[in-house]
Amino acid sequence: MSQVNTLHLRDYPKNPTKVYLYGTCLADSLFPDSGIDAIEFLERQGIEVIFPQGQSCCGQPAYNSGYTDEAKAVALEQIRHFPLDIPIVIISGSCGGMMRHHYKDLLKDEPGIEKFCDRIFEFTEFLVNSLNVQLNDSGPAERVALHTSCAARREMGVHITGKKLIEQLDNVELVTHDYESECCGFGGTFSVKHGDISNVMVSDKTKNLVNADVVRYVSADWGCMMNINGSLEHQKESLRGEHIASYLLARNAMDNTGDKS
Amino acid sequence: MSVDQVNPNDESKYAASARAFRDNVSRDLANDELRSNFRGAMDYLVDKRKTALSDSDELETLREQCKLIKQRCLVKLPHLLEALEEKLTANGIKVHWAETITEANEIIAEIIESKNGKTVVKGKSMVSEETALNDHLESRDIECLESDMGEYIVQLAKEHPSHIIMPAIHQNKKQVADLFAKNIEGFEHTTDVDALIQQGRNVLRDKFCNADVGVSGVNFAVAETGTLCLVENEGNGRMCTTVPDLHIAITGIEKVVEHLSDVPPLLSLLTRSATGQAISTYFNMISHPRQQDEKDGPGEVHLVLLDNGRSQMYSDDELRQTLQCIRCGACMNHCPVYTRIGGHAYGTVYPGPIGKIVSPHMLGLEATTNLPTASSLCGACGEVCPVKIPIPKLLLRLRQESVKPKGAPQVMKGQGSGRKTSEAFIWSVWSMIHKQPLFYRTSMWFATRLRFLMPKKLGAWTVARSAPKLAPKTLHERIKEREQAAKGK
Numbered sequence: 111m112s113q114v115n116t117l118h119l120r121d122y123p124k125n126p127t128k129v130y131l132y133g134t135c136l137a138d139s140l141f142p143d144s145g146i147d148a149i150e151f152l153e154r155q156g157i158e159v160i161f162p163q164g165q166s167c168c169g170q171p172a173y174n175s176g177y178t179d180e181a182k183a184v185a186l187e188q189i190r191h192f193p194l195d196i197p198i199v200i201i202s203g204s205c206g207g208m209m210r211h212h213y214k215d216l217l218k219d220e221p222g223i224e225k226f227c228d229r230i231f232e233f234t235e236f237l238v239n240s241l242n243v244q245l246n247d248s249g250p251a252e253r254v255a256l257h258t259s260c261a262a263r264r265e266m267g268v269h270i271t272g273k274k275l276i277e278q279l280d281n282v283e284l285v286t287h288d289y290e291s292e293c294c295g296f297g298g299t300f301s302v303k304h305g306d307i308s309n310v311m312v313s314d315k316t317k318n319l320v321n322a323d324v325v326r327y328v329s330a331d332w333g334c335m336m337n338i339n340g341s342l343e344h345q346k347e348s349l350r351g352e353h354i355a356s357y358l359l360a361r362n363a364m365d366n367t368g369d370k371s
Numbered sequence: 372m373s374v375d376q377v378n379p380n381d382e383s384k385y386a387a388s389a390r391a392f393r394d395n396v397s398r399d400l401a402n403d404e405l406r407s408n409f410r411g412a413m414d415y416l417v418d419k420r421k422t423a424l425s426d427s428d429e430l431e432t433l434r435e436q437c438k439l440i441k442q443r444c445l446v447k448l449p450h451l452l453e454a455l456e457e458k459l460t461a462n463g464i465k466v467h468w469a470e471t472i473t474e475a476n477e478i479i480a481e482i483i484e485s486k487n488g489k490t491v492v493k494g495k496s497m498v499s500e501e502t503a504l505n506d507h508l509e510s511r512d513i514e515c516l517e518s519d520m521g522e523y524i525v526q527l528a529k530e531h532p533s534h535i536i537m538p539a540i541h542q543n544k545k546q547v548a549d550l551f552a553k554n555i556e557g558f559e560h561t562t563d564v565d566a567l568i569q570q571g572r573n574v575l576r577d578k579f580c581n582a583d584v585g586v587s588g589v590n591f592a593v594a595e596t597g598t599l600c601l602v603e604n605e606g607n608g609r610m611c612t613t614v615p616d617l618h619i620a621i622t623g624i625e626k627v628v629e630h631l632s633d634v635p636p637l638l639s640l641l642t643r644s645a646t647g648q649a650i651s652t653y654f655n656m657i658s659h660p661r662q663q664d665e666k667d668g669p670g671e672v673h674l675v676l677l678d679n680g681r682s683q684m685y686s687d688d689e690l691r692q693t694l695q696c697i698r699c700g701a702c703m704n705h706c707p708v709y710t711r712i713g714g715h716a717y718g719t720v721y722p723g724p725i726g727k728i729v730s731p732h733m734l735g736l737e738a739t740t741n742l743p744t745a746s747s748l749c750g751a752c753g754e755v756c757p758v759k760i761p762i763p764k765l766l767l768r769l770r771q772e773s774v775k776p777k778g779a780p781q782v783m784k785g786q787g788s789g790r791k792t793s794e795a796f797i798w799s800v801w802s803m804i805h806k807q808p809l810f811y812r813t814s815m816w817f818a819t820r821l822r823f824l825m826p827k828k829l830g831a832w833t834v835a836r837s838a839p840k841l842a843p844k845t846l847h848e849r850i851k852e853r854e855q856a857a858k859g860k
Contacts, residue, residue, distance in 0.1 A: 138815060139815050
């Protein structure tokens with residue numbers, strides 16, 4: 111973990127009882143199961159989850175394309191819908207990086223923005239560092255890989271927490287694939303603006319994942335998974351990625367406090 | 372120099388090749404041998420750096436220290452440049468100032484001609500690549516020979532450096548052997564790297580002894596002592612700066628540091644970040660021409676300090692961080708885009724992540740509009756940068772400058788040139804939908820209900836991927852239903 115530095119050290123809320131969930135625009139229209147699964151998982155930990163219906167998108171697509179004003183208008187609308195001083199748990203590392211770090215620049219004139227940003231927690235970091243989740247594995251023995259995602263790794267420092275969670279699963283062998291830390295080639299509009307470069311990157315990523323000989327890979331980022339799964343499907347490979355919230359929920363069907371569902 | 376003073380006619384030859392970025396990328400992605408050369412070389416360099424900087428606490432401390440040194444020197448830059456000139460002049464080294472590449476080339480040619488110089492040996496200098504010095508001197512019948520082995524290979528092949536530290540990294544040993552066979556008389560064919568390089572060195576050895584002029588770059592120019600520091604591995608830099616009677620150094624204005632004590636931490640991180648070496652084989656410190664009691668060294672030493680867009684970087688607090696760069700090349704070694712497309716595809720002197728943030732100031736954003744967008748913003752470059760340049764953030768900033776509407780305050784040459792009406796319209800519609808919750812939910816409701824209309828082909832996306840499929844119901848709806856069901860229980 112040579113590259114993870116003190117930037118990522120932060121205070122985590124102790125014994126939280128109530129959180130907001132930020133669902134992200136990709137999960138909203140394309141992959142809603144992961145949002146439901148994240149809520150289910152958190153509720154089983156005894157956490158009350160509030161999902162404000164006013165949320166839409168963090169603004170990252172426009173921001174990364176250089177359209178700051180357009181991104182700002184959307185970002186400003188988001189923060190309005192999370193008024194309570196409770197953690198905001200987000201099921202994507204890159205949207206998390208946007209709201210935790212880039213909002214400080216984008217909305218620097220907004221009063222209280224620092225405090226808002228400090229309430230943003232990526233799902234896996236929240237489970238490990240705030241809830242200290244202990245998992246019971248009820249699934250069959252299998253080999254899985256983890257795609258760590260660049261923003262999750264470098265902006266949020268949460269590739270470690272994803273790993274820690276999977277390592278808690280007794281029957282799961284976590285396999286490190288070649289070039290694990292390397293970008294999958296998504297990068298939002300990069301993947302269409304420079305499609306030829308992005309295509310080569312995702313081909314390499316899928317090749318490395320397939321060569322790892324795993325039954326699935328998991329990730330906490332739908333942007334990357336949409337890219338990697340899309341490429342795997344295009345190549346008629348059977349391997350697919352699964353959101354870590356869904357995976358943990360499925361593996362940890364019976365948690366140690368008994369079945370609360 | 373402010374932006375409006377940039378002479379629009381003063382365009383580097385690299386502007387045209389940077390404009391051809393997309394074509395260059397297609398060409399080089401299709402070249403399997405090239406891609407495998409880059410992948411292998413970059414993996415090697417990444418590994419070397421990792422071994423040399425294995426203590427993460429030390430690395431972080433050094434990076435922070437080096438960043439602060441460069442930032443302090445940049446804050447004082449105008450003052451330090453004056454101090455440097457004063458000290459160098461007192462030491463007997465002549466200082467010249469060049470705003471543009473044309474001026475720099477002209478200054479150097481005039482110095483050489485005033486001494487009737489006909490032959491030049493060059494140590495490695497990316498700034499002289501920036502000015503296309505060889506082209507200029509050759510047009511005035513002055514012969515230039517690159518003496519760094521990588522630069523020599525590139526010169527023989529009539530190419531440009533594809534990497535700032537390893538100019539010929541795009542070629543493998545077999546390709547170099549073929550090149551030498553064509554160009555070196557009496558070449559004994561081999562693909563043994565040491566034997567290969569030895570035969571190249573034999574050619575260079577003669578040239579050093581007979582050249583009229585030595586040209587070199589500068590890694591650090593120390594204001595306090597008037598010392599030009601030169602980092603190299605082959606000894607060619609020392610030959611170029613000691614054997615010929617005239618030595619001309621050329622560098623960018625950002626290379627000045629305040630104290631001699633600023634050099635060791637920068638040097639330590641430079642060599643370890645670049646090649647994983649604890650220190651380079653040679654480290655030259657040049658403080659004056661040959662003194663009366665000295666037996667070697669040039670009788671005359673000149674330093675040319677080049678601006679070429681650096682003042683533009685300097686005048687904006689955020690963009691100024693670009694000037695912290697010490698040219699180690701670690702950002703390109705770790706870049707997944709550079710590793711795939713190689714250094715030539717960029718079309719610029721400086722390739723890779725640093726090239727993407729430097730070149731727009733040198734060539735204008737109009738010629739380089741494709742560079743800041745050709746990044747997935749993965750952040751690998753910023754993570755390894757020894758002076759902590761926030762490269763991804765600066766790429767974002769350049770994207771903003773590129774699409775700025777007309778009438779915005781002038782920050783850089785070519786700003787707003789990447790703005791397309793259609794793209795701006797799409798983002799304004801996108802913003803309108805996403806900033807109004809009810810509008811957003813209604814749009815997504817319709818989108819999911821009409822998902823059967825979603826095309827299977829989505830432009831560049833579906834060239835190598837299947838199209839994503841919209842869910843039957845949005846997360847918003849499902850949560851609402853879930854909440855209602857819970858209430859009903």
